Amino acid sequence: MKATPPIATCEVRFRSLFDNTPELILYQNEKATILDANPAFLALVAEPKDRVVDHSYNDFLPPAVQPLFAEKLQEAFTGKTVRFDMYAAQGQSAPRHWDVMKVPLWENGAVVGVHMVARDITEKVLAQQEVVAQNQDLQQFTYIVSHNLRAPLASALGLADLLGTEEPGSTYFEETRTHLLTSLHQLDRVLRDMNTILAIRDQKSLAEAEAVPLAEVVQQVVQNLQEALDQCGGTMRVAIPAGLSVRANRAYLYSIFFNLLSNALQYRADERPLEVTVTATGGEGQETRMTVADNGSGFDQEQAGDDVFKLYKRFHPHRPGRGLGLYLIKTHVESMGGHISVHSRVGEGTRFTIVIL
Amino acid sequence: MPQYQRPTVLLVDDDAATNYYNQRLLQRMQVSQEVLVASNADDALAVLNARCAHPETAECPTLILLDFNLPLRNGFEFLHAFTRLHPALPQAFVVVLLSALPLAPDLVEAQHLPVTAMLTKPLTAEAVNSLLHNYFAVAIP
Numbered sequence: 271m272k273a274t275p276p277i278a279t280c281e282v283r284f285r286s287l288f289d290n291t292p293e294l295i296l297y298q299n300e301k302a303t304i305l306d307a308n309p310a311f312l313a314l315v316a317e318p319k320d321r322v323v324d325h326s327y328n329d330f331l332p333p334a335v336q337p338l339f340a341e342k343l344q345e346a347f348t349g350k351t352v353r354f355d356m357y358a359a360q361g362q363s364a365p366r367h368w369d370v371m372k373v374p375l376w377e378n379g380a381v382v383g384v385h386m387v388a389r390d391i392t393e394k395v396l397a398q399q400e401v402v403a404q405n406q407d408l409q410q411f412t413y414i415v416s417h418n419l420r421a422p423l424a425s426a427l428g429l430a431d432l433l434g435t436e437e438p439g440s441t442y443f444e445e446t447r448t449h450l451l452t453s454l455h456q457l458d459r460v461l462r463d464m465n466t467i468l469a470i471r472d473q474k475s476l477a478e479a480e481a482v483p484l485a486e487v488v489q490q491v492v493q494n495l496q497e498a499l500d501q502c503g504g505t506m507r508v509a510i511p512a513g514l515s516v517r518a519n520r521a522y523l524y525s526i527f528f529n530l531l532s533n534a535l536q537y538r539a540d541e542r543p544l545e546v547t548v549t550a551t552g553g554e555g556q557e558t559r560m561t562v563a564d565n566g567s568g569f570d571q572e573q574a575g576d577d578v579f580k581l582y583k584r585f586h587p588h589r590p591g592r593g594l595g596l597y598l599i600k601t602h603v604e605s606m607g608g609h610i611s612v613h614s615r616v617g618e619g620t621r622f623t624i625v626i627l
Numbered sequence: 628m629p630q631y632q633r634p635t636v637l638l639v640d641d642d643a644a645t646n647y648y649n650q651r652l653l654q655r656m657q658v659s660q661e662v663l664v665a666s667n668a669d670d671a672l673a674v675l676n677a678r679c680a681h682p683e684t685a686e687c688p689t690l691i692l693l694d695f696n697l698p699l700r701n702g703f704e705f706l707h708a709f710t711r712l713h714p715a716l717p718q719a720f721v722v723v724l725l726s727a728l729p730l731a732p733d734l735v736e737a738q739h740l741p742v743t744a745m746l747t748k749p750l751t752a753e754a755v756n757s758l759l760h761n762y763f764a765v766a767i768p
Contacts, residue, residue, distance in 0.1 A: 417696060420727035421642065421748070428648040428749030435655075442651065449644040456644075573699065584698040593698075 294388040297375075300347050302327045302340065305383065315361025330361045346372035346384040355391070367395040414581050415464060422456035429453060463594055467581075470601050479606065482520045484550050484560070485510040491527045498535050504544030506531070514550055516558045516626055522602040527562070529595040530622055534564040537586050539617065563621040568614045578612055634721070634763055635661045637688035639671040639705065641698050649692060649750050656752055658759065663688055668697055668705035675709065682719035689719060690758070692750070695726040706740040717741035721762045725750065
């Protein structure tokens with residue numbers, strides 16, 4: 271028979287756990303008063319022990335979650351171990367996701383107090399949310415792609431059928447054949463688009479980030495669009511600090527600015543000469559903030575809603591375009607860990623802002 | 628609401644090939660004296676505004692073949708705008724929602740819009756005949 275370790279040894283072991291675990295541990299009475307708090311809790315709320323012990327736990331919780339804690343504490347005092355998730359700030363800390371357990375302490379057949387152990391599960395929860403969001407993205411992508419494949423295919427099926435009933439050589443026959451060809455080309459284009467998109471997605475993890483001199487890339491884009499710019503009498507102003515470089519994939523960065531500036535040309539306002547301004551701020555250890563602002567036709571942002579960057583969504587029905595550019599830009603920006611947003615007003619212009627860390 | 632005449636038809640689709648096909652199909656079936664085409668929701672609303680002060684007249688297109696996947700405003704948004712402008716009118720119309728792939732019926736029902744029927748593209752002569760038979764009391768040849 272093994273000897274039970276002496277009480278003193280147990281005390282040392284539990285004290286070590288209490289003091290060194292990254293989990294928050296509190297010991298509370300039925301009135302929610304904190305009777306003991308471990309260093310992890312003190313560090314989180316950034317208070318010395320004497321400003322925590324003998325205070326109500328409610329002093330450290332936002333009002334929104336206080337009733338939940340009161341209820342769970344009551345439940346634990348009935349002798350049950352309770353476990354729940356919550357998202358809240360504690361003390362002055364930033365809000366975090368917590369996996370909380372309340373464990374009753376029994377003495378002589380009665381619950382005399384409750385230990386709370388709270389584990390920070392923020393990273394896990396965020397990762398989970400990202401997986402869910404990516405899944406939804408994929409599902410939406412599949413939906414859009416299947417619709418955009420089926421549409422020209424349906425058209426081609428109808429036209430091929432029709433072709434069989436038209437007199438060969440007649441005007442109707444030729445017109446039907448022309449439309450049939452157009453539909454097949456559309457179908458082909460959608461499949462080529464898929465190839466482009468999948469290629470970007472595949473390279474996501476491989477995206478080779480290097481210090482790319484921003485002004486140089488933008489100048490290169492402007493140069494390649496100069497002819498079109500001259501033709502419409504537009505001007506582009508580039509205000510990027512000479513030494514500014516971004517940790518990014520050079521080809522992506524080029525593609526982003528090429529697409530944004532091409533869009534500015536494409537959707538310029540007929541009433542005034544196009545003016546585009548490209549700016550960037552940032553530097554060593556700071557996020558890089560880039561903007562592309564034009565005085566073009568703009569679009570109705572309220573009507574466009576969340577669709578602006580979505581695949582095959584279009585906002586200028588009377589001008590050519592396929593609804594691919596902004597989707598590709600967003601994919602490029604996000605594959606470099608960045609973020610893109612837009613502000614637009616009909617008849618005034620559009621401003622895109624890209625932030626890369 | 629049987630309507631005993633061959634209706635004027637309004638096609639609403641942004642795809643020129645589809646419009647050509649639908650127009651030619653209806654023309655060959657001699658469905659209507661007149662087939663109108665609008666390539667987006669706003670143009671379609673303009674047509675209805677101009678022609679349908681009195682839906683019972685022949686110039687008003689009472690059969691609307693509406694592509695679901697329109698640019699800017701989709702088929703639902705078009706119908707919402709239409710019912711807002713003319714709360715009493717939509718009952719006089721037969722609205723057929725066309726889509727590249729079948730739409731979930733409950734998705735459409737949840738919108739509480741005057742959608743008479745849903746069809747998957749391409750439109751066929753059989754489908755048109757049954758529309759005419761069911762909603763316009765036109766005998767199938």
